[in-house]
Amino acid sequence: MSAQSSNPSAQPEWTLGSKITPRHLERLAMVYVRQSTAQQLVKHQESTRLQYGLVERARGLGWPRERIIVVDDDLGRSGASAEGRPGFQRLVAEVSLDRVGIILGVESSRLARSCRDWYQLLEVCALFGTLIADMDGLYEPSNYNDRLLLGLKGTMSEAELHVLRQRMQQGKVAKARRGELGLLVPIGYMRRPSGEVVKDPDEQVQSVVQLVFAQFEARGTVHGVLRYLVNNGIKMPVRLTAGPAKGELEWRRPNRATLHHMLKNPVYAGAYVYGQRQVDPRRQKPGRPGTGRSVVAPGNWLVALKDRLPAYINWEQYERNLEQLKENSAQGLGAVRNGSALLSGLLRCGRCGCRMMVAYGAGRQRYVCCRNAVHLGEPECQSLVGRTLDECMSELVLKALMPSALEVSLKVAEDLEAEHARLAEHWRQRLERARFEAQRALRQYNAVEPENRLVARGLESQLEEKLAAQKCLEEEHQRWLAKRPSPVGEQERKAIRALASDIPALWKASSTTSAERQTIIRQLVEEVVVTILDGTERVELSIQWAGGHRTQTTVARPVARMEQLSYWPQLAKRMEELRSQGLASRSIAEQLNKEGWRPAKRRSTFNGDMVRTILSRHRRLRSTRHEPRTPAEALRPNEWRLAELAARLSMPSITLYSWMKRGWVKGRQLEGALRLWVVEADSKELARLKALRAAPKHEWRRTRTPRPTHKEL
Structure with missing residues (x-):
């Protein structure tokens, strides 16, 4: 830059031109001052002073000091966009109101780094006759030559920003590909002054991190790990990265976000990763370059260098953790629940392919395919009682577990002992840390001169605090020892082996929770496709086992009516044959x-009352097809016998009879020998009754038909 351009008070040649007119001098002169970052304000103050010096240049051009306005609202803001720059927006607004005669800036890049914003300013200045001045000259945007030069400067300013950004980003990526780009290290790691990343030298820190991954592998959910840490009083170690206590270790309460971040961080698997969160331009907010970041899949990371850092887990376990977190989400199977349903998240409808849900009510659970009913307003696709499927899957799973029963029993004993050892080691480390802090406070108190009470009083208070914390921790440790189960001895090992030889008893034991059964089933089964065959009691299951094997089987579900049974015609015929034999x-x-016949619903055998009811109902149904035996039994137009109309509506006769007693339908009793009930129902009434039958039961009570008298009935 020439000496003339570096001195704001110098008068360049263009001040003597004819572009400045009295009309320009009547309006304001606005000096625009901007620096891109706060760091530039601190380390590059010469540029800021140079921009403020343009006030003197405006005075040299003929504007009085009171008519010169400095716009410095955008200090520390990027010029890549007009969004988020109130100073630039104010400048454009003042020009649009025809209040500005000239705009002064060091260069065009100070005003805008975007051609869109730059050309908008040029259009407004050309329309209202506003001049633009920088260190190189004075320009009139309404003049073609000046407009061409200003446009070229704006294009170069935008290209310069792009080149700078690209150069800086390529430099960061190149350094990251060598594994040398300094990134923040997570819990359990430290960075040496040389830049090398190592495990935290504190043994307790390392044991807590290892405990988190061990518990997630055992429990399978972040919430399960969190509950385990809270119940055992385990806190998370955090190395402070800022403030006066930078680098010191602080113990904080565990929380879900911290645990989730640890399980998804590839650093714990020994990988150096850069580019996990990348900027999506569609989500980025204008004027806020740090926004719009989204997490990308591992295959799209910019840099992924395995085995570059000390690891707490291997890469295979890290991938298993990611898969487990995905399964726990709404897009996967979902986390294991405490409900009684054992196949939650595993069932898929064989008709529409949607995942089936669990519905609880009256102490029972049902598996329901209601996705289309919820989103499209269609009827439920399939619905069946959950106990039948749970019992079938339990039998199949127990058969699969029998060959590995002994191995499982020994693994359980080893896991119990390992968990006890980890907790005992954690308590030992906590007590050792508490004793050390108390002894250090005691040494500091003894080292101070007794006469120096200003310091001694503070150290005495600190010593009392550390001693109280140590005593409290020791008392808590004694309570934990009292509640801690005894180590697994030879007697317990024999008991575990005995239970392993009887897996069904262990499966049905009251101490075994539904969540534990669900976890076992999910380890063996990937998916179960359910199809109800023709609305009968027969249900077809297609079970996809872990490893690729598939099993096809059929189970019988309880149904509401005997007529739903697939063998109902044969059963009715056989009952009539036996009745005819006397x-x-x-x-x-x-x-x-x-003979092996089974009734509907949940009963496994027939009894006398059931047979009597079925024969009576079957006889009434057949009698409706006979002609009336007396004129008194003749039906009027649009009249139906009760049993015949109930069969037409696919509902029990007793339910239709109760409707008639409540006045929801009109009916009368014949005077013949059979004393049959008949109901009046034309085509319109049939449609109403069908709609009422299809409605939920709680909507039946909304019917307000007047209750008839006994004579009307």
Whole structure:
């Protein structure tokens, strides 16, 4: 830069030109001052002083001091966009109101680094006759030659910003590919003055980090790890990175975000990674370059160097942790729940392919495919009682576990002993740290001169605090020892082996929780496809086991009506045959049970009352197809026998009878020998009854049909 351009008070040649007119001098002169970052304000103050010096240049051009306005609202803000720059927006607004005669800036890059913002300013200045001045000259945007030169300067300013950004980003990526770019290290690591990343030298810090990964592998959920740490009073170690206590170790309460970050951080697997969070221009907010970052998949990281850092886990375990976190999310199977349903998250509808949900009610659970019902307003695809599927899957899983029973039992004993040893070691480290801090406070107190009470009082208070903390921790340790289960001895090992030989008893034991059963099933089964065959009691299961093996089986579910049974015609015929032989209802039930017939719902055998009810109902259904035996039994137009209309509506006769008693339908009783009930229902009434039958039961009570008298019935 020439001497003339470096001196703001110098008068360049263009001040003598004819571009400045009295109309320009009547309006304001605005000096725009901007620095891109706060660091430039501290370390590059000469540039800031040079921009403020443009006030003297404006005075030299003829503007009085009171008519010169300095716009410095954008100090520390990037010029890549007009968003987030109130100073630039104020400048454009003042020009649009025809209040500005000239805009002064050191160079065009101070005003805008974006051609969009730069050309907008040029358009407004050309429209209202505002001049633009920098260190090189005076320009009139309405003049073609000046406009061409200003446009070229704006383009070069934008290109310069792009080149600078690209150069800096390529330098960072190149340094990261060598593994030398300094990044923040997570919990359990430290960075030496040489730049080398090592494990934290504190043994307790390392043991806590290892405990987190061990518990996640055992429990499978972040919440399970968090509850374990809280229940055992374990805190997380944090090395302070700022402030007067920088570098010191601080113990904080565990929280879900910290544990989630640890499980997803590849540094713990010994990998040096750069570019996990990249900027998405579609999500970036204008004027805020730090926004718009999103987490990318491991395959899209800019740099991934394995085995470059000391590791707490191997890479295979890190990938298993990521897969487990994905399965725990809404997109996967979901985390293991405490509900009684054992197949939560594993069932898929064989008709529509959607994942089936669990619905609890009245102490029971059902597996329901309701995705289309919720999102599209369609009827439920499939629904069945959960106990039947749970019992079937339990039998199949127990058969799969039998060959490895002894191995599992020994592994359980080893895991119990290892967990006890980890907790005992953690308590030993906590007590050792508390004793050390108390002894250090005592040495500091003894080292001070007794007469110096200003210092002695503070050290005495610190010593009392450390001694109280040590005593409190020792008392808490004694309580933990009292509650701690005894180590696994030879007697316990024999008991574990005995239980392993009887896996079904261990599976059904009251001490075994539903969450533990779900966890075992998820280790063996990947997916179960469920299909109800033709609305009957038969359910087809397609089980995809871990490892690729697939099993096809069929189970029987409980249904609401006998007519839903796939063998109902054969069963009804057989009952009529036995009745024709003169057998009583109890004898018919015993014969049906011997032949292997099974009723509907949840009963496994027939009894006399059930047979009597079925035969009576079946006889009534058949009688509706007969012609009336007397004129008194003749039906009027649009009248139905009760049993016949109930069959038409696919509902029990007793339910339709209760509707008639409540006044929801109109009916009467015939005077013939059978004393049958008939119901009046034309086509419109049939449609209403079908809609009422399909509605939920709680909506039936909303019907407000007047209750008829006994004579009307």
